[in-house]
Amino acid sequence: MLLEIKNLHVEIESESKKILNGLNLTIEKGQVAAIMGPNGSGKSTLAYVLAGKPGYAVTEGQVLLDGESILDMRADERAAKGVFLAFQYPVEVPGVATMTFLRTALNAQRKTRGQGELSTPEFMKLVRETSAKLGVGADMLRRAVNVGFSGGEKKRNEILQMAILQPRLAVLDETDSGLDIDALQIVAEGVNRLRSPERGMIVITHYQRLLNYIVPDVVHVMANGRVVKTGGKELALELEAKGYAQYVGEAA
Amino acid sequence: MAADVRNMKTPAEQALTAAYSAARGTLPGKGGVANLRDGAFKRFEERGLPHRRVEEWKYTDLRALMREMAPLAPPPDAAAKARAKDAGKILAGVDCRRIVFVDGAFVPELSDLSSEPGLTIGSLAEALAKGDAAVTQAIGATFATDDVAVALNTALMGDGAVIEVAAGARIKRPIHLVFAGSGKTSAFVRSLVKVGEGAELTLIEDHDSGESQVNAALELVAADHSRVDFFKITQARGLHLASLLVRVGADAKVNTFAYTAGSPLVRNQGFIRFDGERSHGGIRGVSLLRGKEHVDTTLLIVHAKGHCDSREQFKTVLDDESHGVFQGKIVVAQHAQKTDAKMLTRALLLSEDAEADNKPELEIFADDVVCGHGATAGALDPGLKFYLMSRGITDAEAEALLIQAFIGETVEEIAHEGIREALMNAAIAWLRARAA
Numbered sequence: 001m002l003l004e005i006k007n008l009h010v011e012i013e014s015e016s017k018k019i020l021n022g023l024n025l026t027i028e029k030g031q032v033a034a035i036m037g038p039n040g041s042g043k044s045t046l047a048y049v050l051a052g053k054p055g056y057a058v059t060e061g062q063v064l065l066d067g068e069s070i071l072d073m074r075a076d077e078r079a080a081k082g083v084f085l086a087f088q089y090p091v092e093v094p095g096v097a098t099m100t101f102l103r104t105a106l107n108a109q110r111k112t113r114g115q116g117e118l119s120t121p122e123f124m125k126l127v128r129e130t131s132a133k134l135g136v137g138a139d140m141l142r143r144a145v146n147v148g149f150s151g152g153e154k155k156r157n158e159i160l161q162m163a164i165l166q167p168r169l170a171v172l173d174e175t176d177s178g179l180d181i182d183a184l185q186i187v188a189e190g191v192n193r194l195r196s197p198e199r200g201m202i203v204i205t206h207y208q209r210l211l212n213y214i215v216p217d218v219v220h221v222m223a224n225g226r227v228v229k230t231g232g233k234e235l236a237l238e239l240e241a242k243g244y245a246q247y248v249g250e251a252a
Numbered sequence: 253m254a255a256d257v258r259n260m261k262t263p264a265e266q267a268l269t270a271a272y273s274a275a276r277g278t279l280p281g282k283g284g285v286a287n288l289r290d291g292a293f294k295r296f297e298e299r300g301l302p303h304r305r306v307e308e309w310k311y312t313d314l315r316a317l318m319r320e321m322a323p324l325a326p327p328p329d330a331a332a333k334a335r336a337k338d339a340g341k342i343l344a345g346v347d348c349r350r351i352v353f354v355d356g357a358f359v360p361e362l363s364d365l366s367s368e369p370g371l372t373i374g375s376l377a378e379a380l381a382k383g384d385a386a387v388t389q390a391i392g393a394t395f396a397t398d399d400v401a402v403a404l405n406t407a408l409m410g411d412g413a414v415i416e417v418a419a420g421a422r423i424k425r426p427i428h429l430v431f432a433g434s435g436k437t438s439a440f441v442r443s444l445v446k447v448g449e450g451a452e453l454t455l456i457e458d459h460d461s462g463e464s465q466v467n468a469a470l471e472l473v474a475a476d477h478s479r480v481d482f483f484k485i486t487q488a489r490g491l492h493l494a495s496l497l498v499r500v501g502a503d504a505k506v507n508t509f510a511y512t513a514g515s516p517l518v519r520n521q522g523f524i525r526f527d528g529e530r531s532h533g534g535i536r537g538v539s540l541l542r543g544k545e546h547v548d549t550t551l552l553i554v555h556a557k558g559h560c561d562s563r564e565q566f567k568t569v570l571d572d573e574s575h576g577v578f579q580g581k582i583v584v585a586q587h588a589q590k591t592d593a594k595m596l597t598r599a600l601l602l603s604e605d606a607e608a609d610n611k612p613e614l615e616i617f618a619d620d621v622v623c624g625h626g627a628t629a630g631a632l633d634p635g636l637k638f639y640l641m642s643r644g645i646t647d648a649e650a651e652a653l654l655i656q657a658f659i660g661e662t663v664e665e666i667a668h669e670g671i672r673e674a675l676m677n678a679a680i681a682w683l684r685a686r687a688a
Contacts, residue, residue, distance in 0.1 A: 051642045054634065079644035091639045095657025101643070104653065109644035144657075161643060 001067070002200040003027040003169055008061035010042075010049050010225075019045040021225030022061070027169065030197040034211055034236060035204045037222035038244040043204045044088060046222070047173040050202075051085035052078045065169060079105075080112035082168025086158040086175055093145035098157065101145045102127060102164055109165060130163045134190050152183030159190035170194070171202045176210035188213030208240040223247040265300050267321035271438070272407055275324055279410065281380035285388050292406035295398060302400050311577040311609045312519050312548040314401075318491055322465045324408070325355035325437035332434035333359055339432035339460040342485055342511075342678045346670040348428035348456065355464060356410050356431070356439025370421025370451070376442055377411040387414055390444050394471035395497040395523040397552075402495045405469040409442035412470075415455070419448035419475070426454035426481075426668065433464025433490065443470040449501075450477040454668055458485040459492060469495040476501035476528055481668060484520065485675075486512040493519045502528025502557070509666055510537035511675050512547050513682050521550045526560040526588075533562040538659045538675075540682045541574035541606070548577035553593065555584045558618070561592035567662045568599045569655055570606035571686060579611040580625065586617040595625040600632065600658050602651070648687035655683055 003026065010020035019042045027033050037043050049056050050063065052075035063071050070078050093101065107117045118126070131141060134156050146154050155175055162170055172191065176184055191214050195201070203214055211219075211233065219236050221229040221244075228247045229235070261269070272293050279289060301318060302309035328336075336354045351373060352362035358375035365373065379387040392406060413429050431441060439461070447453045457470055466488060474480045478501065486492060492515060500506050510520055522535060539547045553562055568576040578597040599608030612625035632654050640650035659679055666672035 053638050053642075074647065075638060075641035076644050076646050076650075079642055085642050087639070087642075091635055093636055093639065093654075093657065095660040096653050101640075101653075104649065105640075105643035105645050108646055108649060112644065112646075165643065 001026055002029045002031070002065070004062070004064040006062045006064075008049070008063065009059045010045060011057045011059055013055050013057045019225055020049070023222075023226045025220060025227055027200040027202060029200060030195075031217045032195060032201045032203060032214065034216035034219045035202055035222055036206070036208075036219060036236060036239055038248055039206070041222040042225040043222055044173055047085055047171045047202075047204055050169075050171055051075055051083060076108065077112065079165070080109045084162050084165055084167030084170045086155075086162060086170065086172040088174040088177060090146050090154040090158050092147045092149075094147050096145050098141045098143060098145050099127065102161065105161070106164060126164060131160055133193065134160050134163065135186055136160050151178035152180065152186075155179060155183065155187050156190070159187055163190065163194060167199065169200050169202070171204070173204045174206065175203070176205055176207065184210065185213060208236045211236045221247055262301065262315055262318075264318045264321045265315075268404065269297065271321060271324050275408065279408065280377040281388065282383065285380055285391075288388075288391065289407045292403040295403040296400055296407065299400055308399070308550060308579070311579070312546065314519070317517060317546070322436045322438045322490070324410075325357070325439050325464065327357055328354035328359065328434060333362060335434050336362060336430070336432035340428060340430035340458045340485075341460075342487075343428055343456065343458065343671065343674050346426065346674055348426045350428045350430060351413060352430045352432065353411065353413075353441060354432050355434055355437055356441045356466075358411050358413070368423065370418040371423050372416040373427070374414045375411055376409065376414050376444065379414050387444060390446070390471065390473075391442070394473055394499045395525055397497070397523055399495065399521065399523075401467060401493045401519065401521065402469055402497070405440050405442055405467045405495065408440040408467070409469070410440050412441040412443035413445070414443070415445045417447045417451040417453050420450045421448065422452040423454070426456055426671065428456045428458060431457070431459045431461055431466065431468065433461035433466070436463045436465075436490070438465040438467070441466065441468045445470065445472045447472070447474050447478045447480050449475040451475070452479045454481040454671075456483040456485060456671070459488050459494070460485070461488045461490065461492070463490045465490040465492075467493045469497065472496065472498045474498065474500045474504045474506050477503045479505045480507070482506070482508045483671060484508070484510045486510070486515050486518055486520065488515045488518065491517050494521070496520075496522045496524075498522070498524040500524070500526050500528065500531050500533060500560075502530055504528065504531040506531070507534040507667070508536065509675075510539075510549065511678065512537070513540040513678065515545060515547065516543075517546050519548045519550065523552050525554040525556055526562065527556050529557045529559040531560045533560065534665060535562065535564045536662050536665055537566045538662055538679065539566070539568045539576060540679060541569065541576055542571040542686065543574060544572070545574045546577075548579075550577070550579040551581065553580070553582045555582070555588040555591040555593060557585075558587065558589040558591055560588070562594075564593075564595040565662050565665070566597045567659050568597075568608060569602065569659065570599060570608055571602040573603070573605040575606070576608045578609070578627070579613075581613040581615065582623060582625070584614075584616040584618050584621050584623060588618050589620045591618060591621040591623065593621070593623045597627045598658070599629040600655065601629060602632070602655075652680075652683040652687050656680060
């Protein structure tokens with residue numbers, strides 16, 4: 001088992017507002033799991049809690065990655081263990097060139113894992129090859145991280161980071177939001193290329209559309225802070241047709 | 253209880269008076285220069301050291317902060333000169349003409365005095381001793397001010413650089429004035445720089461002055477159509493008061509950049525006057541503070557003539573219990589129409605106990621101008637930090653990257669590639685030391 005989430009209860013610290021409410025979820029190695037659900041069901045909170053964003057209090061439950069609890073780890077330690085979050089709204093980091101950022105991140109992870117830093121030629125080769133596949137141009141790499149990037153460029157940059165960092169568990173939070181169909185295809189191809197028997201993925205989406213391009217092994221439906229239904233990829237189509245109303249009512 | 257404040261002299265004020273009386277006969281320059289010194293010292297005596305009730309010194313109460321005056325430095329001996337060899341190494345990788353001062357005195361044997369057409373470099377002490385009329389008349393003529401730090405400098409100035417760039421001469425290699433200090437003494441340095449019509453100069457005033465107390469003043473006259481890139485680097489463990497006095501002619505381009513780090517008590521004041529039309533000025537700086545360091549940047553920008561633009565941008569990074577001060581005043585004279593002046597100061601507070609005081613001021617007498625100022629003070633953005641950490645970058649490294657980005661925006665404006673990289677590397681070294 002790659003990821004086990006057991007009875008997870010989470011509040012937003014500043015508001016004492018409960019968002020996750022006894023969530024259970026498992027992801028197997030090699031599995032791509034879609035998480036669908038209405039707005040406010042806790043999908044993004046789950047993504048943030050997995051990545052270790054400050055400001056969320058876990059009041060109960062466990063999150064195990066490869067059998068090891070990650071809840072006490074800082075975000076950077078989780079990243080080194082292989083957790084990667086592709087942000088719904090990637091932030092702009094003025095003044096930090098994308099190349100510098102990628103290199104600092106990769107070497108920091110390697111250092112935490114006790115591996116040596118990549119040499120400059122090795123790193124350049126890796127970035128060149130990876131970015132070419134994602135249609136990320138040299139000019140984007142020279143610019144400050146996400147500054148002045150279009151919505152599509154920001155999402156491609158997220159996938160580029162994922163491809164370079166090679167995580168064990170990738171969490172894609174609404175990766176389809178703000179993308180036109182061409183950008184969506186490029187991003188989905190990038191994600192599909194990273195599918196591997198050792199890697200798990202959680203694809204969070206509100207709409208079924210993305211799942212035409214990233215076909216999931218399993219679909220979980222979230223409502224009111226927990227998983228209320230699990231099924232195959234046909235479940236996504238059913239949701240598209242019937243909406244979330246039945247689940248929202250059921251969980252309340 | 254109506255005590256006469258002027259009679260309650262602090263130990264530092266008493267020491268300054270004693271030092272002036274003792275040195276008066278031996279300071280370089282007779283006649284007019286001696287009178288200039290006496291007049292300036294009288295202005296100091298009348299007012300004493302500036303304190304918090306003097307508006308321009310509100311946040312840097314020099315009377316309270318200057319506890320003592322170190323004795324005036326004797327001429328440097330061989331050991332003092334030897335120690336100066338390592339000074340100014342921030343620019344070690346940049347090809348510069350190095351001109352060295354130790355404890356305020358010019359040291360020709362450590363300086364590169366090779367000749368270059370259109371460039372004259374000399375010592376102020378020598379010029380004053382000789383009674384060089386061009387020099388004695390230029391002193392204090394760049395920017396009229398009754399500031400006490402400048403007055404003390406005028407009274408006690410010992411040596412400094414006298415640089416003249418002839419009209420049309422383009423001096424490619426930057427001139428690096430290195431002010432080194434060898435101990436707990438005082439130095440009063442005064443430099444005069446004249447860049448002739450259509451001439452170009454890159455000049456660095458680098459105070460790597462150790463424990464020595466320094467009062468520095470540099471007068472810069474940028475003639476019409478000239479281009480000057482001026483840098484001030486300050487790494488001073490002793491009390492450091494510095495005044496930059498600038499007069500800019502017409503169609504000129506003057507950029508200044510101040511880098512300050514590792515200095516407990518600094519007052520960097522800039523007095524800049526745009527005296528001709530269609531000139532551009534970029535007045536920028538970065539200060540890095542930690543511990544209980546106190547760095548004050550105080551600017552007075554006077555647009556006396558119209559159609560000029562000036563950009564002031566200062567960034568301060570404050571850690572621990574440090575205190576940063578920025579006071580920037582832009583004055584636009586009545587006939588200086590079409591002035592375009594924008595001032596921005598940003599303070600990044602890394603600690604709850606750090607303090608940043610920002611005081612931008614505009615005084616506009618013309619009616620057709622574009623002027624603005626902005627001031628911000630805040631902590632690092634937690635959203636940005638989380639984004640970096642979610643990629644595996646450690647807490648300390650994430651902060652260092654974001655601070656680098658914060659100051660990078662200002663450092664990037666430096667046109668000279670070598671100096672830009674050298675200052676950025678110095679800042680990165682400061683950040684690494686902080687993270688370690």
